[in-house]
Amino acid sequence: MRMTVLFALALVAGCASSGSDPARGPTSPPPPVTGAGTTLDVNFTPSRGVVSDAVQATPEAAWEALPKAYADLGIPVKEVSDASRSLGNSRFAVSRRLGETPLSRYLECGSGLTGPFADRYRIEMLIRTSIVAVETGGVRVDTYVEASARNPEGSSNTGVACASTQRLEREIAERVRFHAGAGR
Numbered sequence: 001m002r003m004t005v006l007f008a009l010a011l012v013a014g015c016a017s018s019g020s021d022p023a024r025g026p027t028s029p030p031p032p033v034t035g036a037g038t039t040l041d042v043n044f045t046p047s048r049g050v051v052s053d054a055v056q057a058t059p060e061a062a063w064e065a066l067p068k069a070y071a072d073l074g075i076p077v078k079e080v081s082d083a084s085r086s087l088g089n090s091r092f093a094v095s096r097r098l099g100e101t102p103l104s105r106y107l108e109c110g111s112g113l114t115g116p117f118a119d120r121y122r123i124e125m126l127i128r129t130s131i132v133a134v135e136t137g138g139v140r141v142d143t144y145v146e147a148s149a150r151n152p153e154g155s156s157n158t159g160v161a162c163a164s165t166q167r168l169e170r171e172i173a174e175r176v177r178f179h180a181g182a183g184r
Contacts (some may be wrong), residue, residue: 046100049144051166053173056138057180059085063132065179066141069172074099075127095122095152098168109149109162118158121149124159129172143169143174 054064059165063085070077070087075098096119097103103123104116111117125147132140147162178181 028125050142051144051164051169053141053170054134054138055141055173055177055180055182057177059133059139060132061180062139062141062176062180065176066131066172068131068179069175070129071174072099073168073171079128084130084132085132086128088126090126090128092125092127093122094125096120097113105161106145106165106168107147108165109147109160117151118162121160122152123147123149123162127168129171131176138182141173143172146167161180 059079066085067077074094075092077087078088078091080087094103101114102116103118104171107118107123108115109121109123114120125145127143127145129141129143132142134140143165145168147164148159149162150159
């Protein structure tokens with residue numbers, strides 16, 4: 001009976017909205033679900049939204065700064081569209097850290113007894129950023145991140161969906177701001 005209640009709680013937590021309002025920042029992750037001597041694999045629905053940040057720079061300066069922002073973070077650029085001022089990498093694979101930063105700062109993929117899965121599993125990420133001119137001046141830096149994690153050990157090939165903490169998206173915008181010479 002206790003296992004049924006725990007499973008029901010896990011199911012309800014998994015079905016709850018995990019989207020976040022960019023104006024308020026990311027929502028906190030749901031509390032862990034545990035059972036006496038039992039391990040449950042629970043996948044939470046990732047937030048699948050574009051995170052936008054305003055930058056007071058010309059579209060040209062921001063577009064020139066964007067590849068530098070990706071390079072700062074160690075994200076190789078594989079797709080570029082000059083026409084839409086967007087770039088990204090739809091098959092970026094990384095493990096443990098992005099540069100000097102643990103991946104758990106950027107992604108919530110769940111955790112186990114040894115810590116966050118984002119810091120131990122192989123992460124496959126789709127990341128895209130666009131520079132959008134704003135009528136009132138400046139630009140919007142729109143970034144979309146979608147990721148999943150796979151355990152590199154063992155025989156299971158089952159991936160775990162990851163939710164963005166929105167810190168990576170914000171850091172890209174901050175680095176665009178810096179490289180474009182724009183103030184806050």
